[in-house]
Amino acid sequence: MSNFKRRDFIKTTAAAGVGATLFAPNIVKGKDDRKVRIGFIGVGGRGRSHLRNILLRDDVIVPAICDIDPEAITKAQKMIKDAKQKAEAYTEGEFAYEKMLDRDDLDGVIISTPWLWHTRMAVAAMRKGKYAGVEVSAANTIEECWDLVETYEETKVPCMILENVCYRQDVMAVLQMVREGVFGELLHYRCGYLHDLRGVKFNGESGAEFGPGSHGEARWRTAHSLHRNGDLYPTHGVGPVALMADINKGNRFVSLTSTATKARGLNDYIVKKAGEDHPNAKLKWKLGDVVTTTVTTARGETIIITHDTNLPRPYSLGFRVQGTNGLTDFDYHTRRVFIEGTSKGHGWEEAKPYLEKYDHPLWKKYGEYAKGSGHGGMDFFVAHAFVESIKRKVNPPMDAYDAAAWSAITPLSEMSIANNGEPQSFPDFTRGRWMTRKNDFALNDEF
Incomplete structure (x- = not known):
């Protein structure tokens, strides 16, 4: 029932036009302005948890995924097919994500990979004009922390740390x-x-x-x-x-x-x-x-x-x-x-x-829709914040x-x-x- 509720939530807000900027023009020119296009770098356990929640939304398309683990790709592709979508898979080596980021049909990417890859992938995404949603922790060294900040300041492309708690x-x-x-x-x-x-x-x-x-x-x-x-x-x-x-x-x-x-x-x-x-x-x-x-x-x-x-x-x-x-x-x-x-x-x-x-107030408003999304509902909210930030072309709430x-x-x-x-x-x-x-x-x- 929770999955249907979340789908109904997206449809209802689309029809009602909740908020004057709920469906801001898409970043990618010439595309349907009611669809956000999100790619996934890393579709292991945590990545597929994000993928499941994103696929429940009628306002998001997943055009591409990336992982070097064939089993993870197979499981993710089944989820995407079941959602009646189709995604290209990038699997050729540790830097396959760079080729995926060259696509011109991605607004943002969700990064759920081993820790040592978080910063370099987030930086690469920002440099390619894609909102970066990066799992925790976002950096391993002080130099990497500065890399995140300085890349954001240079490119003006936001980065969101996906801290669900x-x-x-x-x-x-x-x-x-x-x-x-x-x-x-x-x-x-x-x-x-x-x-x-x-x-x-x-x-x-x-x-x-x-x-x-x-x-x-x-x-x-x-x-x-x-x-x-x-x-x-x-x-x-x-x-x-x-x-x-x-x-x-x-x-x-x-x-x-x-x-x-x-x-x-x-x-x-x-x-x-x-x-x-x-x-x-x-x-x-x-x-x-x-x-x-x-x-x-x-x-x-x-x-x-x-x-x-x-x-x-x-x-x-x-x-x-x-x-x-x-x-x-x-x-x-x-x-x-x-x-x-x-x-x-x-x-x-x-x-x-x-x-x-x-x-x-956010829990009062969306608590029912969040049920079943993972980790007691908080996974719904962190994914929702990432998607809405992209729609509105604003800095995310955790930057x-x-x-x-x-x-x-x-x-x-x-x-x-x-x-x-x-x-x-x-x-x-x-x-x-x-x-x-x-x-x-x-x-x-x-x-």
Whole structure:
């Protein structure tokens, strides 16, 4: 039913003309101005999740896809055929995406590839005049962060970091509470990525293999844990917090310090799965099992970010927002609020009444259509924002400056840990414009 609802949503808004600019002229001259043309670079698990949501829209055509994995291409092509569309596949080598980007019938591309390709593909897309929607994190090094910003400034072609958690329903409700002053002046945040990924990092015959011959993210993601020590995946937590704290739009990240525990979780997992004699049991993993990063902002707030993916644990993003009037801890396993003068005594209140009262207008408007789109509905909103930004020819709600600032946490945390927790300064990717830019995230009635 959810799929039909989302299709009906597109048809209804088309007929009613929701918003004066809902169907702005298409970027590609001579094409149907009610159709956005989006290509896909990477159609593995995450890429096909985006593809599924995009194919449900009657206002989008998918003319081309790119991947070097034949199985991924086959699965994606079946989805496209079932949607009564036809796409050309680009599969010849790691740089096949460059040929796809030479097409003149693409308005934008969605990039869902291994991390090391994100920046170069986004930069290539912008240079070819295509909106770049890039999965997280958007960059691996400070140089890559600058590449995103400088390419956007040079080409004026937008780049959107596809951070779906920014659209999670409880996250957006808390954003409303922040904007309406429920917590008073904000002082402190906590967030992170606390997710047992051992089963993602390893598979194969023994359950302890990675790299060539394995499948899924084990082919590429696990190597980062072997060679790098830092917060390797910060944006699910820090993206929502950055929007609440007006980062790049009235505020900015100033510095961070990071520390890491010893690395034991992956060795222990391999031994339990395959025994002490398995070759991978002898590896020395660089990534500390728990990485803790503290960020300071220009307005004097602090943000604690935790990265924890190598140990047995339930999933959590560890959100906390705290101000002069109170605070909230909110996640799937704990949703609670304390507001001075409202909450009784010094006890916590259930967050549910607050989350319902401050449910964001976008969720009130589109929540039913978002059901079944993935990750509790937030995947609908992030895809919708990307498509609508292209239609309207406007900068997306999470732009190249956000992609750079949020992603910079990874290399800066690596540098801090390598230097015994020494503070690291954030570049000002906006070159001072953070002081005058306005935070308009989710203030538009459409995205």
